[in-house]
Amino acid sequence: MSSTHPHITPLKVYFLVFATLIAGTWLTYFVAYKDFGWLNTPVAMAIAIVKAGVVVLYFMHVKWQSRLTMMFAAGGFIWLFTLFAFTLQDYFTRSWMPLYQ
Amino acid sequence: MSSTVATPAAEPRTNYLNVDYGWKSWVFSTDHKRIAVMYLITIAFMILVGGSFAILVRLELATPAGDMLQSETYNKIFTMHGVVMVFFFLIPGVPAVLGNFLVPIMIGAKDLAFPKVNLLSYYIFLVGILLTLLAAAMGGIDTGWTFYTPYSSTYSNGQVALAAVAVFITGFSSILTGLNFVVTIHKMRAPGMTWFRLPLFIWAHYATSLIILLSTPVVAITIVLVALERLFHVGVFDPTYGGDPVLFQHMFWFYSHPAVYIMILPAMGVISELISAFSKKRVFGYPVVAFSSLAIAVIGFFVWGHHMFVTGQSTYAGVVFSVITMLVAVPSAIKVFNWVSTMYKGDIWMTTPMCFAIAFIGLFTVGGLTGIFLGTMGLDIHMHDTYFVVAHFHYVMVGGMVTAFWGGLHFWWPKMFGRMYPENMGRVSAAIIFIGFNMTFFPQFILGYMGMPRRYHFYPEEWQVLNVLSTAGATLLGLGYLLPMVYLPWSLKFGKVAGKNPWAAKGLEWETDSPPTTFNFDKVPVVTEEAYAYPEGARHQPEAKVV
């Protein structure tokens, strides 16, 4: 990680990542035409998360960064999840009380 | 980071203020201390602007009839009061002035990690101010500082879009400051300055910065949506198209509840410093106080629904938010207990800053406890949108943050400008502020509990006595605030020269010159002891106490 010896990722890694991303894109595309019922969005999101994951780890070098940077990178996504969770707990439970129907 | 690069010893009398003259050396300066001073001047101006609006509100409320201002004008006045105070004083107040000045010095750094970004954040702040004032001049806004939809997005006649842009821009100034602090505190600490040797002021600013980074962008994008809705009628918050106005409130309070901790956490950091310095004791339970800042930052994110008990939010969600609200009060209470325990058996020196600090503890406690009332879902159905809420948040924001701001400013004034202010004047103004404040806002608890709604300018006759009391208190309070605005500038020229450490306090900032040199220290300091390392049973110098 030292700046005097910059990390140089082997080209092979970059091309593997690239191939994964392209494959992922077309996979989402084809999968979208299949019906998995309630799993449709989870499948699409799973593919997107894998794609985003390899970008973060390899293109953005987080794999070779300090733990602190990793924590920040992960923290953003975790916090986003809390925004969703606590907002949705309202929307999902509005029908629980007869008052609101 | 271990090498001690020796900068050649500076001329004894050179400091950040006299190193350079001329307006250019200020407006292009990337020195964190000069930027802090520019913020101080700008914010002082905004206090006067926001304060004038407050005077108008209180004058109007002196009589039950709506006789001085039209209803619409009244709405615009209280909105401008809220917007100016919240976004241009309460949020940036402590971090941008005291934080900017002290964070690098307290950790032994030469500057913040990104000095140019720091300057940029100041100018963004300035643009935000100008746009807000422009919006006011072009007809104003009447939505309240909360910009609730669909009123703001569809019905209001004011300059909502322009004000939205202003608040959006100001948000970025705050983000850049927070970002700078986070990186500086992580990466620029002097050798030996471990996390648990950091002053609590730094912990508080670190926690605040995390909140800023995680919450401000959400309100920014929400404001963009409001502006889109208003300009193009796209339907996101408009019920006629199936939009949900309550979603706006979720997104708004996801920022704005944490924002109240953006206001109070740095203030709490200030209080920890003051209490320790003037009790001559290490802060009781230092690690607990440090972690309570982080706990407030984290838990504070999950209580926003307590502002929405009487909206269409589900009752289940209300219960969840209500319970977590009870939890968030715990770390605040821990701080109060620990400050009091710090004072216990300490050698208390009642300087001006200490007077403010003690006032803070009392006022913040009242404010926090009434927050608990409001966080109780059942009670809040009765008290929501009444003067009880107004009194609550003024106790925490004005009694809390503003009092701490004055305390901190008086404490570090000698460091910032090298001069002492007249100590007795300081104590007098602290006393006036304390009395005036309680006179202004305590009656509002009673009024609110009796049912007086906020944001109306007329009320039944039987409430006049309390309202007049409040207006009279506000006059006193205003006087209390004006006093330091006179004697502090006066002291710049006529005050006694302060010397390095007029309070005999611990901390890196007291080891450098007053005012500090441009790079803060002649050589990088090496830290060998914990913060507030006062010896057991330390006393103040007897001659120091007679000021």
Next chain:
Amino acid sequence: MSSVDATGLAHHFEDLEQQREAATLGMWAFLVTEIMFFGGLFGAYVVYRTMYPQAWDNASNQLDVLLGAVNTTVLIVSSLTMALAVRCAAKGNNRQVAGFTFLTLLLGFVFLGVKVIEYKHKWDHHLMPGPNFQLDGVVGGHEQIFFALYFAMTGMHAFHMIIGAGLMLWVILKALRNDYTPQNHTHVEMIGLYWHFVDIVWIFLFPLLYLLGKHGHAIGAVVTGGH
């Protein structure tokens, strides 16, 4: 005042390593704010999709999947060229930095061009949210909210790409001046992070906006819990 020495070390840092670590952390902190910024839009998306799954599928079917997929590919290639530009900078090869960055810039423009075509199509078909919005002859359906978010999300994304394009020009300029060395190329590294982030946003936007109603019958998914 913030003076910089010959190796590119600013006065207030001890060494290049500290300076680079600070920049990296700062950039990531900034990206965290970006995540939350776009996150607000994604949050609104989730809420309304929960409320109106049917309208969401309908509206999504109005988008051109092929153009979306092509654009996704373009963006991924540009991420690769960006990564290669940073790699060359780490080896001090400034000419190649300029070359790869130029390619990245070009691909960015291709993406934006396709976006313009798509927007134009929406405009022609009364799919711009607002008083004139119309879908299958129906005025003011819930599809309008989808399109409001579609434009907000892709618009914000495009806006970030335009800023990115400006940054690319800056990198090219610096590369042509031979500014990057193996010891100090933090500048292009940070801009690379930004560009990859913009790519990541699109990785989520593509399936969430373009691919909803494709599987025959119109049921949203997790968020609706299946109806």
